[in-house]
Amino acid sequence: MTMAGIVTSRHLLLWLLFGAAMLALPQFVSNGTIRIIIFANFLAIFAMSWDFLSGKTGYVSFGHPFLIGIGAYASAILSYRFHVPLEFSIPLAVLATLVGGTLFFLPALRIKGTYFALVTLAFMELMYQLIQVVRPDLTGGTRGMSGIKTVLTGAAPNFYLSFMLMFVIAFSLWLLSRTRLGTALDAIAMNEEAVSGSGLSTTRLKLFAFMVSATVAGIGGAFYVHYLGSIAPRALFDINFVFTIIVSALIGGASTIVGPMIGAFFMTFLLEYLRPVLPGSERYFVYGMIALVLYVYKPKGILAILADLRDGMRAQGTGRAQRGKAS
Amino acid sequence: MENVLFSCEGIGLSFGNRPVLKDVSLHVAPGEILGLVGPNGAGKTSLFEVFTGRYTPRSGRVCMKGTDISSLSIHERARLGLARTYQSPIVPSSMSVGDVFRAAREAYRPFLSRFDAEWGARHAHLHVPWDRPAGSLDTFDRRKLMLACQFMRAPDVLLLDEPASGLINSEIDTLDIIIRHQADEFGIGVILIEHRLELLTAIADRVVVLDLGEVIASGRPDEVFSNPRVKAAYFEDAGHG
Numbered sequence: 001m002t003m004a005g006i007v008t009s010r011h012l013l014l015w016l017l018f019g020a021a022m023l024a025l026p027q028f029v030s031n032g033t034i035r036i037i038i039f040a041n042f043l044a045i046f047a048m049s050w051d052f053l054s055g056k057t058g059y060v061s062f063g064h065p066f067l068i069g070i071g072a073y074a075s076a077i078l079s080y081r082f083h084v085p086l087e088f089s090i091p092l093a094v095l096a097t098l099v100g101g102t103l104f105f106l107p108a109l110r111i112k113g114t115y116f117a118l119v120t121l122a123f124m125e126l127m128y129q130l131i132q133v134v135r136p137d138l139t140g141g142t143r144g145m146s147g148i149k150t151v152l153t154g155a156a157p158n159f160y161l162s163f164m165l166m167f168v169i170a171f172s173l174w175l176l177s178r179t180r181l182g183t184a185l186d187a188i189a190m191n192e193e194a195v196s197g198s199g200l201s202t203t204r205l206k207l208f209a210f211m212v213s214a215t216v217a218g219i220g221g222a223f224y225v226h227y228l229g230s231i232a233p234r235a236l237f238d239i240n241f242v243f244t245i246i247v248s249a250l251i252g253g254a255s256t257i258v259g260p261m262i263g264a265f266f267m268t269f270l271l272e273y274l275r276p277v278l279p280g281s282e283r284y285f286v287y288g289m290i291a292l293v294l295y296v297y298k299p300k301g302i303l304a305i306l307a308d309l310r311d312g313m314r315a316q317g318t319g320r321a322q323r324g325k326a327s
Numbered sequence: 328m329e330n331v332l333f334s335c336e337g338i339g340l341s342f343g344n345r346p347v348l349k350d351v352s353l354h355v356a357p358g359e360i361l362g363l364v365g366p367n368g369a370g371k372t373s374l375f376e377v378f379t380g381r382y383t384p385r386s387g388r389v390c391m392k393g394t395d396i397s398s399l400s401i402h403e404r405a406r407l408g409l410a411r412t413y414q415s416p417i418v419p420s421s422m423s424v425g426d427v428f429r430a431a432r433e434a435y436r437p438f439l440s441r442f443d444a445e446w447g448a449r450h451a452h453l454h455v456p457w458d459r460p461a462g463s464l465d466t467f468d469r470r471k472l473m474l475a476c477q478f479m480r481a482p483d484v485l486l487l488d489e490p491a492s493g494l495i496n497s498e499i500d501t502l503d504i505i506i507r508h509q510a511d512e513f514g515i516g517v518i519l520i521e522h523r524l525e526l527l528t529a530i531a532d533r534v535v536v537l538d539l540g541e542v543i544a545s546g547r548p549d550e551v552f553s554n555p556r557v558k559a560a561y562f563e564d565a566g567h568g
Contacts, residue, residue: 180433187430190419193381198434199405199480 022163026156034155038227040268041162045169045220047248047260052173053213054246055254056182057206058189059109063120064245065237066104066127067214071097071221073131076231077138080148090222097218098211105214109206121242128237144232151226158227165223166261169216174257176212185209186255240284244271247291253303262302331390332357332516333409333484338377338387340370340540347373348384348540355484357514360506362531362548364521366561369537371520372414375486378518379411380404391484406435410482414489414520416469420462424472427461431476439479447479452505466493470502478509485509487519491526503530524552524561536560 026034046068054060075093078084084092108119132142139145152158176182184205187195196202225231235241244267252263267287274283298304334354340347348370355361363371376382378389380401388397396404419427428444448454453471455464461472470490477485487506491499507530509515521527527534528548535545538560544551551557 180430183430184434187419191417193401194413196401197379197405197411198431198476199402200434201400201402 019167023160026159031155034159036268036272037265038155038159038162040265041159041166042220042224042227043244043248043268044166044261044264045216046245047252047264048166048169048173048257049213049216049220050245051249051254051257051260052177052216053209055249055256055260056177056185056189057209059112059206060117060246061120061213062117062242062246063105063123064213064217065241066120066124067097067101067217068221068224069124069127069131069233069236070100071218072225072231072236073139075222076145076148076225079226080145081138086149086151086226090219090226093222094215094218097221098214101214101217102207102211105210106207109203109210124237124242128233131233131237139233140231142233144230146230148225148229148231150229151223162223162227165219169219170257170261173212173216177257181205181208189255240281243284243288247287251291251294251301253301256301256303259301259303262306266302330356332359333378333391333518335374335378335389336387338374338389339385340373340377340382341385346540348377351387351537351540351542353518353535353542353545355516355518357483357516358510359532360510360517360519360530362519362521362527362534363537364524364527364534365537366522368539370540371522371537372488374537375411375488375518375520378486379409408481408483409486410477410480410484411486412470412473412477412488412490414492416466416473416493418461418464418469418472420460422461423458424455424461424464425457427472428457428476428479432479443479444475447475447477450478450505450508451475452501467498467502470494471505474505481513483515485515485517487517489520489522491521491523499526506530524548528552 025037046064049067050061050064071093074096075086075089078089078092079086104123105120108116108123111119131139136142150158152161177185184195184200185208188202188205192202195205248263248267249260250263251266252261253259270287270290271283274286278286294301331354334352336352338348338351351370351374353361353363363374365371373382377384380396380399380403384397388395390396391404391407391409396407396409399407419430422430428441428448432439432441432444448471451471451474453468453475455468455472461469464472474490485506490502490506494502506517506519510517519527519531531548533546534548534551536543536551536554536557543560544554544557
């Protein structure tokens with residue numbers, strides 16, 4: 001994998017196959033599995049959102065539920081309390097995420113490293129506490145809201161919707177990362193001073209990355225709440241939720257767009273299939289261990305393992321061909 | 328002195344209570360190559376960081392082309408035509424040479440063309456296939472790549488942080504030709520850090536010697552290197568004899 005990502009007809013074919021398989025999927029698997037995949041699709045959206053800011057620029061955000069929360073709550077409140085149709089409430093919620101997120105994160109983007117992570121974590125906690133006490137008549141307080149309008153009903157339609165959403169977002173982010181802005185963002189993670197030494201304002205670049213990330217988080221949050229039909233602060237502003245997002249992006253392969261998608265699917269299925277074996281929060285211990293081991297031995301994630309496998313197969317193939325020639 | 332391209336006056340810098348630079352002033356004229364020399368820890372690279380804007384000095388000001396640039400940020404100074412290279416030639420290893428050029432060309436508007444990149448590569452004597460991964464280049468080619476990326480922007484002032492480190496003698500001769508050519512042909516003012524005195528006699532028009540954050544001598548290389556104060560500061564601890 002080079003940084004820009006080389007597109008071949010083979011890649012295109014793989015994507016078409018993947019798309020076709022996903023479209024055909026509801027015919028073959030149970031509704032339960034479909035609902036798991038829907039969650040994986042949403043997790044992939046959140047992981048890509050996190051990855052575009054943190055994976056690319058190296059500014060690790062622990063506060064993505066804060067952004068997702070703005071999107072989800074804004075759309076939920078608009079449609080549930082004020083009966084705004086979803087066609088308007090969702091775009092407005094995305095806008096709210098963009099504006100609200102920028103207002104809060106803008107000062108934070110000036111600080112680096114661990115402090116940035118801590119400040120974003122604080123924002124998430126702050127949002128959690130505020131949602132419960134400020135205007136509970138609007139937010140539903142600790143109990144949240146239920147009976148929120150859904151965009152579509154049924155497992156299969158929601159599956160198609162979430163899949164299309166994930167696919168469009170991934171494709172847009174991929175296009176964006178191939179532009180010079182994408183290259184510059186990758187460069188910030190390598191050496192921020194060298195980037196500004198090349199005459200680029202790193203603050204503006206980081207702001208751009210953040211705004212893209214917030215937009216994606218807002219879209220994801222708004223659609224997610226209208227899929228679930230309910231919202232509660234404890235589920236959303238849960239530290240486990242942040243870690244699931246971050247670990248998905250990291251073990252899939254940070255700064256690659258495909259990586260967070262793979263990671264999200266891996267994490268979701270891991271958590272679901274561990275559920276019967278380990279019903280409690282021990283599951284999180286297992287996934288923490290897996291993430292740790294993977295991160296120590298393959299810091300570039302599952303994507304790097306897949307690339308190794310491919311290269312290994314290719315090397316074997318050429319080896320066989322050469323032997324064939326020799327004999 | 329009448330023709331000053333880049334200068335600093337009374338630069339003072341300290342980290343905490345520890346002074347790093349004390350009242351440092353120097354200047355460079357168009358087409359002049361100024362050697363900045365001094366033993367380890369003299370503050371040479373710190374002075375570069377003050378020039379580029381990464382460190383904020385406690386006192387003093389930095390001027391370029393007649394205007395005070397002390398309050399400008401790193402990227403604004405770069406856009407004015409202040410270019411620098413780093414001591415360790417780190418290149419993005421996963422990108423090809425062509426990709427590195429593309430990234431540098433498109434760093435800010437107006438975008439430079441491929442011809443500018445080829446021009447830069449020619450002037451940096453960089454003769455490698457553009458599809459090679461930048462990480463596979465040797466030290467000198469990496470340096471040349473970084474230099475080419477700066478040359479194609481046609482900077483006015485070039486700050487080079489130990490461009491000769493890790494190079495063998497024949498490569499240093501080529502490097503001297505590359506740098507001298509830029510200064511003579513395009514009137515670029517060059518400030519070059521080097522801690523080996525003998526290398527500077529061949530390339531520098533003038534040298535400034537820093538020791539423990541202070542300018543202890545400046546002038547023509549042969550004059551300066553025979554200065555007893557320089558000898559004392561330099562040869563005692565550097566052990567060059």
